[in-house]
Amino acid sequence: MFNKARNTLGLLGAMVVMGTGVQPSSAATLAVPFQLARDVMENNGKQECTQSFPAPVVSLNLSSIYDDDDESRSTIDPKNKARYDETISQTRDFLTFVTKNASNYTETDGKRLESAICALKALNNWASANALSDLQSRQSYLSMTRIVAGAALAYVQVVPAAKLTNFNTSRIEKWLETFAERIVPIYTESGDRDSNRQNHRYWGGLALTSVGVAVGRKDFLDFGFESYKLGVCQVTPDGALPLELARKKKSRDYHLHAAGPLVMMASLLQANGYATFSQCNNGLQRLVHFALSSIDDPTKMEALAGEKQVKLPREKNGLIRGDRIAWIDAYLAQYPEERASYGGLYDKALFSSNLGGRVSVLYNMKFRD
Template sequence: MVKRLTSFFVLALAGHVAAAACDTPPPARIDIDANSYYSDAHHSVIDPVLRAKNIANTKPIEDFLAHVAKDANAGGDAACAVSWLASWGEQKAMLGKLSSEQAYYVRKWTLGGLALNYARVQTQATPVQRAVIESWFKALANATMAHSDTKKGGRNNHYYWEGLAVTAVGGVTGDVRYLDWGRKVFAHAMSQVAADGSLPAEMERAGKALHYHVFAVTPLVMMASILDLHDARLDKVVNFTVAASADPSGIARITGVEQEPVGSREVTLVYNRHEGKAAPAAGKPLWQPRLGGALDVPNPLEHLK
């Protein structure tokens, strides 16, 4: 423990971090304890007790990501964001025991968010900090790919978020292995787009079919921007999702279940930037730590037209 704390303070000093100006990073979460919270076969009805349990167990990881995002974006403390990442990187956070498939979801969402936020402050990191953080990201990406590649069964929105996490790691490290894996995921996703632009796996989610279309397409448009990919099938699924968000009655007719209203501005913000289209109508600034914080501000990894 003494050795670990000593090396962390060396990293902090190397990064010119004023300890008094930056909160002390919390102890890293090595293991992840998370649980599923749906009560029906379509995974569309939430059990509030199980949901509350999952939120409580994963809160330290969610809070860590939220803190890093706050400091990595405008108005924050970039050096503090870097020091927090280096602290958890040195402790090899999230590389221990994962209690369930839900725990793997948490890890990939967190990895993608941390890598996208790191992209905003990467230039503020010292060589020592970069080595620690990027080595940790690669270990997490390797673990994500290994778990994903051994899974059997359908590939749905979770596969796309795994693709985004690994792609973001490729973006900040320059390692083509991760970029190539992201292209594989993106290509598979495009092969799933139906003639009407829907995603069959997400249409199976009953009353959450619209919700999960937005949730699935969001990582796909960010991956397309990072990898600078253009695909007519992506255009089709984006158009389907945005139209369904504006008028859910079509999906409701197909599924036979009324849909929860879901906005799609996070999709159009990233997609339009990459495609050189007009920005969607202005609204409340969008903030999503899992996507790099302020969505209205392009991420350094995005390719803009």
């Protein structure tokens, strides 16, 4: 299905197009829309990773966390969730390790070289073990799209350090590429399922898009663009996603969850020549407005979903927990005039391992050390 032509990121870390924030790859066909580490030559000289990271997980068999009798998939079964969390915990810990270290490298503009080395070594260790090669359920694949997306975006951040230290990344790239190829048929060869058209598909699209940028596969970006359009072209005039409204009392949470991969895809794809933000009469912008406005006032969401919304997780200061809106700086980079409306939703760099770490640090220079 996919062509094997490859372009690598090359000397990405050393190539900065001032003023645009876009840094082209060595192939000049793929780009990242955010600022990578800017002072890679002024690092601390530390090339050893003294941290330990989780051992590779090869086999994974995940099942849904929801009550089987709830058609809306909005009622969590405590036993199902406990089993899910235990099964995926080591893989989550791996992604957290990789993305936090990648973010530490980016946040210091390349000074903490050992952080990049830790991320690279963890990725290489899992790639060498062919980690996650034995996924035994559809749910396992659907959940792993977030792992692949986060790992690929973290890898993009530490490529400059790999080039600087001559770190062999061939296994990492092959692992990401192979993983991405395995994701596609989960959506294209499984019939007309809601999960092929709602947030699960958007996360699959982001996984392919992120890996495509990381390893130079434009055909992966094409799949991402189709996934993106499938999402934003469903957005109603109100800004709602009908399949996320079907999640009833968790509709608000799922609109925020769906917005993340769509925003990140829009940013990554636009940097590579795809018309994303304007797609379907600015569908993404309508979705973001609707989702963010529902955080403190869910009235409209509740009217459309037909149920009172469950509470969102909050920080100690009352703000929404950062991982729910970790993508917001990627959005505001496109619509800076909206910072006055939404900047008050957070007061620190926002982190989501599924989105590659501290997304704010990539798009908002005020969060750099």
